[in-house]
Amino acid sequence: MPTDTKRVRGPDVSQSPFLFWSRPAEVLPSHEPRADGRQRDQVDVRPVFVRCGLVSQAKGSAYIEAGNTKVLCCVYGPRETERKDETDMKSGRLTTDMRFAPFSCPERGSWIQGSQDKDFSLMLQESLQPAVCLHRYPRSQIEVNVMVLENSGSILAHAVTCASMALADAGIEMYDLVLGCSLRQDGGSYVVDPTYPEENSWRSGSREKRGGLTVAFLPSLNQVSGLQSDGEMAEETLTAGIRTCIEGCYKLYPVIQQALIKAVRRAAPPAAES
Amino acid sequence: MATVQVSEAEKVYILHGIRDDLRVDGRSCEDYRHMEVETDVVSNTDGSAKVTLGHTAVLVGVKAEIGKPKPMIPNEGYLEFFVDCSANATPEFEGRGGEELGTELSNTLYKVFNNQHSLDLRSLCISPGEHCWVLYVDVLLLQCDGNLYDAISVAIKAALFNTKIPRVHISSDDGGGKEIELSDDPYDRMRLDVENVPCIVTLCKIGHRQVVDATLQEKACSVASLIISVTHKGIITCTRKVGRGSLDPESICEMTEAGKRVGKALHSPLMKLLQQEESLGKKRQKVGFLG
Amino acid sequence: MAAGFKTAEPLEYHRSFLKENCRPDGRELSEFRTTTLNIGSISTADGSALVKMGNTTIICGIKAELANPTAEAPGKGYIVPNVDLPPLCSSRFRPGPPGEQAQAASQFIADVIESSEVIKTEDLCIDRGKLCWVLYCDIMCLDYDGNILDACIIALLAALKNTQLAEVVVNKETSVPEVDLEKRQRLHIHKHPVGASFCVFDDSILIVDPTAEEESLSTAHLTVVTDEEDRLCSVHKPGGTPLSGEKLQECINRATTRQREIHKLIDKVLDSVKTSQ
Numbered sequence: 001m002p003t004d005t006k007r008v009r010g011p012d013v014s015q016s017p018f019l020f021w022s023r024p025a026e027v028l029p030s031h032e033p034r035a036d037g038r039q040r041d042q043v044d045v046r047p048v049f050v051r052c053g054l055v056s057q058a059k060g061s062a063y064i065e066a067g068n069t070k071v072l073c074c075v076y077g078p079r080e081t082e083r084k085d086e087t088d089m090k091s092g093r094l095t096t097d098m099r100f101a102p103f104s105c106p107e108r109g110s111w112i113q114g115s116q117d118k119d120f121s122l123m124l125q126e127s128l129q130p131a132v133c134l135h136r137y138p139r140s141q142i143e144v145n146v147m148v149l150e151n152s153g154s155i156l157a158h159a160v161t162c163a164s165m166a167l168a169d170a171g172i173e174m175y176d177l178v179l180g181c182s183l184r185q186d187g188g189s190y191v192v193d194p195t196y197p198e199e200n201s202w203r204s205g206s207r208e209k210r211g212g213l214t215v216a217f218l219p220s221l222n223q224v225s226g227l228q229s230d231g232e233m234a235e236e237t238l239t240a241g242i243r244t245c246i247e248g249c250y251k252l253y254p255v256i257q258q259a260l261i262k263a264v265r266r267a268a269p270p271a272a273e274s
Numbered sequence: 275m276a277t278v279q280v281s282e283a284e285k286v287y288i289l290h291g292i293r294d295d296l297r298v299d300g301r302s303c304e305d306y307r308h309m310e311v312e313t314d315v316v317s318n319t320d321g322s323a324k325v326t327l328g329h330t331a332v333l334v335g336v337k338a339e340i341g342k343p344k345p346m347i348p349n350e351g352y353l354e355f356f357v358d359c360s361a362n363a364t365p366e367f368e369g370r371g372g373e374e375l376g377t378e379l380s381n382t383l384y385k386v387f388n389n390q391h392s393l394d395l396r397s398l399c400i401s402p403g404e405h406c407w408v409l410y411v412d413v414l415l416l417q418c419d420g421n422l423y424d425a426i427s428v429a430i431k432a433a434l435f436n437t438k439i440p441r442v443h444i445s446s447d448d449g450g451g452k453e454i455e456l457s458d459d460p461y462d463r464m465r466l467d468v469e470n471v472p473c474i475v476t477l478c479k480i481g482h483r484q485v486v487d488a489t490l491q492e493k494a495c496s497v498a499s500l501i502i503s504v505t506h507k508g509i510i511t512c513t514r515k516v517g518r519g520s521l522d523p524e525s526i527c528e529m530t531e532a533g534k535r536v537g538k539a540l541h542s543p544l545m546k547l548l549q550q551e552e553s554l555g556k557k558r559q560k561v562g563f564l565g
Numbered sequence: 566m567a568a569g570f571k572t573a574e575p576l577e578y579h580r581s582f583l584k585e586n587c588r589p590d591g592r593e594l595s596e597f598r599t600t601t602l603n604i605g606s607i608s609t610a611d612g613s614a615l616v617k618m619g620n621t622t623i624i625c626g627i628k629a630e631l632a633n634p635t636a637e638a639p640g641k642g643y644i645v646p647n648v649d650l651p652p653l654c655s656s657r658f659r660p661g662p663p664g665e666q667a668q669a670a671s672q673f674i675a676d677v678i679e680s681s682e683v684i685k686t687e688d689l690c691i692d693r694g695k696l697c698w699v700l701y702c703d704i705m706c707l708d709y710d711g712n713i714l715d716a717c718i719i720a721l722l723a724a725l726k727n728t729q730l731a732e733v734v735v736n737k738e739t740s741v742p743e744v745d746l747e748k749r750q751r752l753h754i755h756k757h758p759v760g761a762s763f764c765v766f767d768d769s770i771l772i773v774d775p776t777a778e779e780e781s782l783s784t785a786h787l788t789v790v791t792d793e794e795d796r797l798c799s800v801h802k803p804g805g806t807p808l809s810g811e812k813l814q815e816c817i818n819r820a821t822t823r824q825r826e827i828h829k830l831i832d833k834v835l836d837s838v839k840t841s842q
Contacts, residue, residue, distance in 0.1 A: 006663045008671050010645035014632035014699045017731050019345055020744040055708045056620035057655040057777075068608050072707060074653045097660055099651065102703040103610035103626025107346075111649065111663075111703075119381040123514075130498075130520035145653035147707070149624065150607050211511075223520035227500070229513040232391045235534045238510050239527045246523060 007111060016107050034191060034198070036067065043247045045181065045193040048255055050162075052169040052263035060170025062259075064162040067195060068152035073162040075170040078140035092137030096125040098146040098159060105151045106196070120156060121146075127160045127180070127216035127226025133173040142172055153195040154182035160216045160226065161252065168260055176218040177256060178225055181248035183213045183241050185233055190241065192248050213238070215245035219253045280494040288495050289481045297485065297492070304536050306487045311428065311544070312561055313436040313551055321437025325429035328489065329419035334411060334429040338439045340454065341408035343399065351398025351406035353388045355380040357413040357426075364418050372415075379413070379426065386503045386512045387411075387430060392471050397464070401444050401452060409437070420490045423501055427474035428544060434471055435548045438463040472503040472511045473544070475537040477529045479521060484529045486536050500529045504537025506545075576782050583770050590619075590776065595819055597761075597774040600719070600827070602834045605727045612728025612752075616720040618774065620710035622654075625720035627702050627728045631742060634690065634697045642689020642697035646674045648704045648717055655709035655777070673801055674704065674717055677790055681758035681798035684725060688753055692735045696742055700728070711777040714788050714801070718760045723831050727838075728752045758798045759827040760790040761820035768806045773819060787813075789820040793828060 038044040046067040055061035058074035065071075081093055098120040102109045124146065132142070144167065146159045157180030164178035184194040187210065191198055199212065211231020218225055224246075229238060280288075288298060295302050307328035316322040319335035343350060357379040359372025366372070387393065398407040411433070413426055441457040441464055457463075478488040478496040485492060488499075497519025503512040510530065515521065521529075551558060571578045571589075582589050592598070598619030607613035610626035634641055648670035650658045658664065663671070677683075689698040702724065704717050729749035735742050764775040764783035772779060780786065785805025790798040797817065802808070 004662075006668050007647045008645055008675050010643050010699050010701065011632040011635070014630035015345070016630055017733070017744040017746065020631070020733075020742045021746050055622070055654070056710055057708060058653075070607070072653070076652075076656050079656075097652065099653075101624070101626060101705055102701065103607060103613065103628050106609055108628040108630060108701055111647065115377060115381055118377055122378055122381075126516060126518070129518045143652070145651065147651060147653050147705075150609050152609075218520060221520075222523065224515070224523055224526055225520035227513055227515040227521075227526065229510070230385050230389070231511065232505075233510050235508070235510055235530050238513065238530055242523060242526060 004112070018106060034195075036195065038191075040189050040191055043192050043244055043251060045248050045251055048158075048252065050165065050256060050259040052165055052259055053267065058166075058170070060166045060168070060172070062162050062165035062169055064158050064165070066152075066154070066158055066193065068150055069155060069158050070149040071146060071155070071158050071162045072149060073144065073146045073159070073166040075142065075144055075163075075166045075172065077142040077170075078137045078172070079143075081139055081141040090138050091134040092139070093141040094125060094129050094132055094134060094144065095141055096121045096128065096144045096146070096163070098124050098148070100148045100151060104148045120159070123156060123214075123226060123228055124159055124163060128163055128167070128178055130223065130225040131164060131174050131176050131178045131218055132167065133175060136173045142167070142170075151196060153197075153199050154180075154193050154214070156180060156214045156228070157182040157193070157216070161256065165256060165260065169263055176221045176223075177253075178216050178218055179249040179252050179256065180214060180216050180226070181245040181252070182215075183245050183248070185211045185213065185231065185237055185241060190244065192244060211237075213241045213245060215242055215249070217246050217249040219249055278490045278494055280491055284491065285495050288492055292480050292483050292485060292492075295483075299489070301487075303483055303485045304532060306424075306540075307489075309425075309428070310561075311432050311547055311551075313432050313548065315560075320439060321433045321435075323429045323432035323436055325425050325432065327419075327421060327425040327428075327487065329417055330421060330425045331416040332422070332425050332429045333414040333416055334426070334433040335414075336433045336437045337410045337412070338407050338437065339410060340400065340405055340442075343403060343406040348403035349399050350390075350395040351400075351408060352395060353384070353393070353409045353411055355383040355387075355411050355413065357383070357415070359415050362417070363415045367415075379422065382423070382501065382512075382514060383411070383413070383426065383430070386427065386472060386474060389511075391505070391509075391511050393434070394467055397466070400442055400454065404452070405454060407439055409434075418490075420493050421476055421487045423474040423476045424487060427472070427503065428540070431468055431471045431473060431544065432548055434466050435468045435545075435552075437466055439466070440464070469545075470505050470507075472505045473537055473540045474501055474503045474512075475533045475540070476501050477533050479519070479525060479529070482525075484525070484532055486532070500526065500533065502530060502533035502537065504534055504540075506538065506541035508534050508538040510534060575778065579766070579779065579782055583766055583772070588772065588779070592774075594771065595773045597823065598776075600830065602719070602723055602830060604723050604831075604834050604838050610724075611730065612724045612726075614720045614723035614727060616716045616723065618712060618716050618719075619776065620708050621706075621712060621716050622708035623704060623706055623713060623716040623720045625702060625704045625717070625724040627700055627724050629728070629730055630699045630701065631691075631696060631733070631744075632699045634694060638686075639694035640690050641686040643699040644675075644678055644684070644686060644689075644702060645699060646678060646702040646704065646721065647671050648674055648706070648713075650706050650709065650713075654706040657709070669803070670714060670717060673714060673788075673799075674702075674721060677718060677758055677760070677799050678721075681756050681790065681792055683722065683756050683758055684752055684754060691733050691742070695740070696733070696735060698730060700725075709777060711775045711780045712762045715760045715762050715774065718758060718790065719827055719831070722754075722757060722759070723834070725752055726754055726831060726835060756792040756794075756798075757824070757828050757831075758790050758792045759820075759824040760788050760799075761816065761823040763787045763789075763816050763819075765806055765808060771812055771815065787816060789816050791817065791820045791824050793824060795821050795824075
């Protein structure tokens with residue numbers, strides 16, 4: 001364990017009080033209604049609150065809140081690329097950095113970026129890249145920074161949506177918005193836009209045919225730009241799940257569009273002097 | 275990632291070939307290149323395997339060590355993955371060049387293999403909350419000629435099949451404390467059940483079709499691929515889109531279907547081969563690296 | 566025209582405002598930006614607060630964990646404050662380990678906690694010599710527009726006031742702690758330290774609550790932290806041009822009035838949170 005000399009250090013070991021909670025975690029039943037009152041087996045996404053342009057220093061920014069999941073994204077650039085060794089200078093580079101605030105999960109996270117965060121950053125990058133007109137930005141890089149303030153499930157999906165809004169808010173040329181939607185398969189039934197307990201309930205109880213799925217979707221081009229699944233799923237369930245997620249993305253689409261229009265109106269009021 | 279430069283004319287040639295289900299090297303779209311598997315190649319590991327697929331060569335070693343279970347899952351052991359992108363494989367990996375690819379690969383491998391669906395992680399537990407087996411899976415890329423995921427996954431399955439973990443007994447001493455005792459018999463070793471361990475199939479979208487086991491030239495013609503891990507029952511355990519392009523929802527369905535078909539067919543010959551090799555025991559002629 | 570002047574000669578631009586006793590954003594020299602607070606919005610944290618001072622946004626989340634106390638201080642717990650300035654909050658910060666500014670801010674906050682006795686580490690002891698609480702106070706900047714130290718202290722104080730610790734009983738026989746997360750208790754806040762930051766322009770003009778631009782143009786910075794009994798907890802003046810004693814007294818006076826304003830604000834927001842529950 002390398003010591004971190006650049007931060008205020010606490011004790012060497014500390015444990016989360018959750019480990020000593022005498023009451024065992026409740027097993028979420030797989031057939032009863034969901035804890036937040038949403039419907040199973042239906043494209044019932046959490047209502048989202050979205051807002052663009054909250055961060056004054058960034059070129060573009062967006063904030064999304066779905067249930068308790070809270071994600072903030074800032075976009076900087078395009079600016080001169082840092083890496084000079086890239087052979088392909090004709091198109092720009094899109095860099096992504098996704099981080100979890102230490103207090104964002106039930107278990108406290110570390111300040112140091114773990115491999116999981118890097119994996120999320122990579123998936124975010126792969127999901128966003130098809131939508132950005134990178135050939136319009138030769139020799140430059142566009143930085144996307146995502147900060148998860150609170151993780152209450154479907155984090156990658158909301159990060160993708162939030163990041164594409166921030167890119168649009170920054171005026172980066174794009175082919176389309178990218179919207180994300182997650183799904184949790186649980187035996188024969190599924191839940192859309194799962195919460196953190198729903199995502200992690202599979203540890204307890206039967207573990208037959210359970211899996212998670214996240215889709216990133218370009219709604220007006222009808223293209224899937226990101227796909228990630230884990231767990232155990234039959235091929236039919238997987239393809240059906242992808243369709244359900246796409247439906248979820250379409251539900252989100254008008255909300256995101258409205259937020260962007262609002263942000264543009266605020267930045268350039270119709271009655272502004274030219 | 276190792277890349278090659280492909281001219282426009284070559285691209286058209288490859289594309290047209292694939293449209294007619296005939297690839298540059300004579301394969302059809304769902305054919306693998308020639309694959310060789312050899313287990314027990316590194317003597318100081320608990321299990322190892324080397325796989326060559328075309329010119330792609332990977333070596334996987336498994337080491338079992340006693341560790342502490344993760345606090346949230348006290349009754350399971352776990353796997354750790356490390357992918358070493360040796361500069362031997364391609365000059366691009368020199369210095370820190372291979373690091374990014376290494377983390378990408380090891381993260382995906384962790385998702386594919388470290389779960390209850392693939393291995394019985396509970397069998398790796400020695401005493402709940404205190405001791406468990408940690409399997410360190412080290413992947414060494416010796417040569418890159420496309421389709422790393424598939425080659426690595428086959429090598430991991432073979433290496434896990436080959437893995438022998440010493441049996442341990444827990445005895446309590448006088449003070450009520452627990453002590454771990456290693457079995458005296460060096461042949462008294464535990465084997466892993468690898469039946470459900472999935473294999474990864476990478477499908478490259480080229481033109482309107484998808485190809486299995488793409489070479490570097492073919493990969494340069496495609497903008498997006500889909501990684502699908504499939505068990506012997508044809509159940510899909512992990513998927514992931516990689517590459518800079520996007521895919522049509524319809525073609526994703528086609529690709530998963532093709533992936534399931536190809537992946538399912540990959541398992542039984544592999545298991546047969548592994549069992550055959552095992553039955554030969556010490557008589558087996560070792561091929562080694564230069565063979 | 567004005568925009569061009571601002572980019573070409575930022576210092577002159579600011580000076581021309583300061584001559585008229587006002588600032589480019591319309592504030593007077595001793596006026597703080599509008600400060601808004603949001604307390605308890607992060608449900609995964611044991612206590613949290615979001616502070617906005619103008620554009621500057623700081624979030625503080627507190628996570629409590631269990632640990633063994635040190636041998637030197639068996640009756641004390643730990644408070645571990647860290648300030649992070651991620652690349653998200655401004656283009657001046659790069660990814661990677663914390664830079665100098667973040668390290669200095671973390672140390673400053675740690676010093677304020679210790680010198681002001683906002684909470685006593687003795688209160689965090691559960692079982693002397695065996696078990697205590699660690700409060701990880703993670704403070705993060707989400708939008709960097711100057712004067713983060715003031716905002717950090719407010720965020721920390723508000724988050725501490727919001728923190729509720731679970732009840733812990735150490736089982737006498739097995740000496741294993743038993744936690745009841747449903748029975749929670751508030752922390753006892755002994756003091757309410759609040760900071761006020763100043764910038765010196767041209768060695769003589771003092772402005773309060775500087776923006777990022779004002780910070781970069783000024784010749785000296787000063788942060789004064791006082792508590793409700795008007796006692797000085799910390800005076801932080803890292804280098805820069807010298808300052809007369811009179812001016813310093815002026816700053817301290819401004820800081821004490823600021824302390825009362827913020828103390829009132831925190832209590833008001835906490836009350837509204839309580840009544841809405």
